[in-house]
Amino acid sequence: xxxxxxxxxxxxxxxxxxxxxxxxxxxxxxxxxxxxxxxxxxxxxxxxxxxxxxxxxxxxxxxxxxxxxxxxxxxxxxxxxxxxxxxxxxxxxxxxxxxxxxxxxxxxxxxxxxxxxxxxxxxxxxxxxxxxxxxxxxxxxxxxxxxxxxxxxxxxxxxxxxxxxxxxxxxxxxxxxxxxxxxxxxxxxxxxxxxxxxxxxxxxxxxxxxxxxxxxxxxxxxxxxxxxxxxxxxxxxxxxxxxxxxxxxxxxxxxxxxxxxxxxxxxxxxxxxxxxxxxxxxxxxxxxxxxxxxxxxxxxxxxxxxxxxxxxxxxxxxxxxxxxxxxxxxxxxxxxxxxxxxxxxxxxxxxxxxxxxxxxxxxxxxxxxxxxxxxxxxxxxxxxxxxx
Amino acid sequence: xxxxxxxxxxxxxxxxxxxxxxxxxxxxxxxxxxxxxxxxxxxxxxxxxxxxxxxxxxxxxxxxxxxxxxxxxxxxxxxxxxxxxxxxxxxxxxxxxxxxxxxxxxxxxxxxxxxxxxxxxxxxxxxxxxxxxxxxxxxxxxxxxxxxxxxxxxxxxxxxxxxxxxxxxxxxxxxxxxxxxxxxxxxxxxxxxxxxxxxxxxxxxxxxxxxxxxxxxxxxxxxxxxxxxxxxxxxxxxxxxxxxxxxxxxxxxxxxxxxxxxxxxxxxxxxxxxxxxxxxxxxxxxxxxxxxxxxxx
Numbered sequence: 138x139x140x141x142x143x144x145x146x147x148x149x150x151x152x153x154x155x156x157x158x159x160x161x162x163x164x165x166x167x168x169x170x171x172x173x174x175x176x177x178x179x180x181x182x183x184x185x186x187x188x189x190x191x192x193x194x195x196x197x198x199x200x201x202x203x204x205x206x207x208x209x210x211x212x213x214x215x216x217x218x219x220x221x222x223x224x225x226x227x228x229x230x231x232x233x234x235x236x237x238x239x240x241x242x243x244x245x246x247x248x249x250x251x252x253x254x255x256x257x258x259x260x261x262x263x264x265x266x267x268x269x270x271x272x273x274x275x276x277x278x279x280x281x282x283x284x285x286x287x288x289x290x291x292x293x294x295x296x297x298x299x300x301x302x303x304x305x306x307x308x309x310x311x312x313x314x315x316x317x318x319x320x321x322x323x324x325x326x327x328x329x330x331x332x333x334x335x336x337x338x339x340x341x342x343x344x345x346x347x348x349x350x351x352x353x354x355x356x357x358x359x360x361x362x363x364x365x366x367x368x369x370x371x372x373x374x375x376x377x378x379x380x381x382x383x384x385x386x387x388x389x390x391x392x393x394x395x396x397x398x399x400x401x402x403x404x405x406x407x408x409x410x411x412x413x414x415x416x417x418x419x420x421x422x423x424x425x426x427x428x429x430x431x432x433x434x435x436x437x438x439x440x441x442x443x444x445x446x447x448x449x450x451x452x453x454x455x456x457x458x459x460x461x462x463x464x465x466x467x468x469x470x471x472x473x474x475x476x477x478x479x480x481x482x483x484x485x486x487x488x489x490x491x492x493x494x495x496x497x498x499x500x501x502x503x504x505x506x507x508x509x510x511x512x513x514x515x516x517x518x519x520x521x522x523x524x525x
Numbered sequence: 526x527x528x529x530x531x532x533x534x535x536x537x538x539x540x541x542x543x544x545x546x547x548x549x550x551x552x553x554x555x556x557x558x559x560x561x562x563x564x565x566x567x568x569x570x571x572x573x574x575x576x577x578x579x580x581x582x583x584x585x586x587x588x589x590x591x592x593x594x595x596x597x598x599x600x601x602x603x604x605x606x607x608x609x610x611x612x613x614x615x616x617x618x619x620x621x622x623x624x625x626x627x628x629x630x631x632x633x634x635x636x637x638x639x640x641x642x643x644x645x646x647x648x649x650x651x652x653x654x655x656x657x658x659x660x661x662x663x664x665x666x667x668x669x670x671x672x673x674x675x676x677x678x679x680x681x682x683x684x685x686x687x688x689x690x691x692x693x694x695x696x697x698x699x700x701x702x703x704x705x706x707x708x709x710x711x712x713x714x715x716x717x718x719x720x721x722x723x724x725x726x727x728x729x730x731x732x733x734x735x736x737x738x739x740x741x742x743x744x745x746x747x748x749x750x751x752x753x754x755x756x757x758x759x760x761x762x763x764x765x766x767x768x769x770x771x772x773x774x775x776x777x778x779x780x781x782x783x784x785x786x787x788x789x790x791x792x793x794x795x796x797x798x799x800x801x802x803x804x805x806x807x808x809x810x811x812x813x814x815x816x817x818x819x820x821x822x
Contacts, residue, residue, distance in 0.1 A: 359787055
């Protein structure tokens with residue numbers, strides 16, 4: 138009995154672990170017959186940046202549903218095959234390889250975070266499968282090769298507009314920067330902010346670093362406080378941004394002392410984690426659900442109806458647009474053959490989407506307006522639109 | 526000067542949490558001579574237990590907060606005892622390596638079970654105690670949560686020393702640690718003592734988990750990995766198996782990390798912190814307060 142027991146427990150443990158990791162979600166529709174066109178999507182549906190993946194995924198789903206309701210493309214329905222990378226480094230490469238080799242998808246949609254898009258991009262490039270990133274803003278993503286596209290603005294533009302915003306609206310001349318060294322997005326955005334900001338006479342009084350996943354930022358914030366800045370720029374993602382803001386407030390940098398960031402702050406979780414501390418913080422992003430254009434209001438209405446009254450954020454809007462741009466290109470290409478589809482995506486011009494007009498330039502990037510959002514009374518509030 | 530003192534406060538409050546987790550590693554090692562790698566995941570379960578209990582209890586009151594703390598400690602103590610009974614006890618007569626690998630297995634099991642039952646997305650941990658910020662002198666700031674960490678850590682450390690040094694069960698623990706065979710010869714029930722050790726260590730991990738979640742209110746099933754690793758290092762630094770050593774190691778690691786983080790070299794925090802640890806261990810191989818034992822073969 139004893140001997141049996143001693144073998145049983147470890148075996149059980151290993152078995153359970155295997156069964157837990159084995160039950161990842163796979164294709165929503167596995168109809169692999171000739172009547173569907175398979176499009177792959179990889180997203181962070183669970184883990185630290187789950188809010189990004191879920192918003193983007195819901196936007197994409199809504200778009201695919203709509204396309205299929207209107208008869209699909211090339212007389213076929215689009216089947217979305219999606220995989221979760223659990224916000225883990227290394228996972229995106231594996232699942233994109235699987236989407237291409239096993240599911241035989243014709244194109245890949247994803248990701249929000251630049252770091253994870255950069256993992257998948259070389260694989261798509263190598264296999265001549267076009268990849269459209271909905272909201273990775275780091276310039277390096279599309280530099281990987283001519284099969285990689287994005288439907289959002291890039292960080293050089295975002296960095297510059299944040300620098301102008303800090304100078305003109307926040308009246309900040311001394312700014313401290315707190316960068317996530319583990320994220321290409323954060324490192325890139327910090328650089329693209331510092332250049333125009335210092336060129337316009339601003340000074341960076343403190344330049345501190347952290348690593349994504351850290352929870353304690355008091356050390357860096359204490360050093361920042363000693364440098365006496367007018368504001369703190371946090372070019373990171375929402376989980377850390379919320380904790381950083383909270384700890385900055387605890388150290389006595391209370392509102393109206395402003396903290397500000399980029400589109401990595403865009404998630405409802407920012408307010409849920411940060412709570413009252415988030416008052417008087419600002420970030421730039423791709424769209425506001427408060428915009429009055431009929432296109433946006435129609436999108437918000439459809440999204441709310443499909444997802445229990447949730448209000449779509451920028452990641453959802455870009456997820457929607459990325460799928461729409463892809464469908465439009467497939468229609469124009471008349472085929473799903475990799476090189477021809479690539480050429481069709483590359484010639485996307487003035488495609489009107491929820492986040493504005495999409496025209497892909499020679500570097501496969503879009504140029505779009507940005508909006509600035511603030512947190513007021515526990516809610517996101519639209520501040521202004523900045524055109525390129 | 527203010528900045529220096531502020532960093533010292535930050536470092537001590539981070540270190541106090543490492544110390545609480547390190548105590549669990551060190552106690553189990555002291556009695557059983559093996560590293561319980563699942564300890565950092567018991568820490569995570571502690572935070573989640575607190576999260577679920579707090580949903581049924583009035584928020585932001587001292588009594589409610591203490592109740593959550595006690596409840597989570599109880600749940601984790603039971604979990605620790607169950608883990609020992611099911612996974613480690615059947616292997617006690619085998620080589621130490623078998624138990625070590627099993628501990629890694631239990632750790633993975635808890636992490637993945639956590640993702641399965643609690644969900645892999647981070648959850649927002651509520652403020653259990655009313656949060657206040659105190660300002661001293663010229664701009665020195667300390668939040669009530671940071672104070673709670675100190676107070677709870679000191680109370681638990683003192684009561685742990687009392688249990689180990691002054692009570693009957695504590696004497697039995699030391700006896701089992703010294704020589705298990707001889708201990709059972711003089712009538713000590715080793716199983717009971719070992720279960721008690723696991724229960725106590727896991728309760729401390731739960732307290733650590735709640736205090737950690739109070740200060741950094743975003744919890745997820747993998748939250749234990751990094752603090753657990755650092756606490757393990759802290760235990761080795763202080764001299765594994767030595768209770769005051771674990772506390773000292775935890776505080777030291779917290780302070781070193783904070784000062785490096787606040788300097789220009791914040792990118793290399795872990796590298797620098799661990800380089801210092803390697804240096805200390807080069808000169809004191811048994812840790813700061815540990816005694817070198819000659820192993821007879």
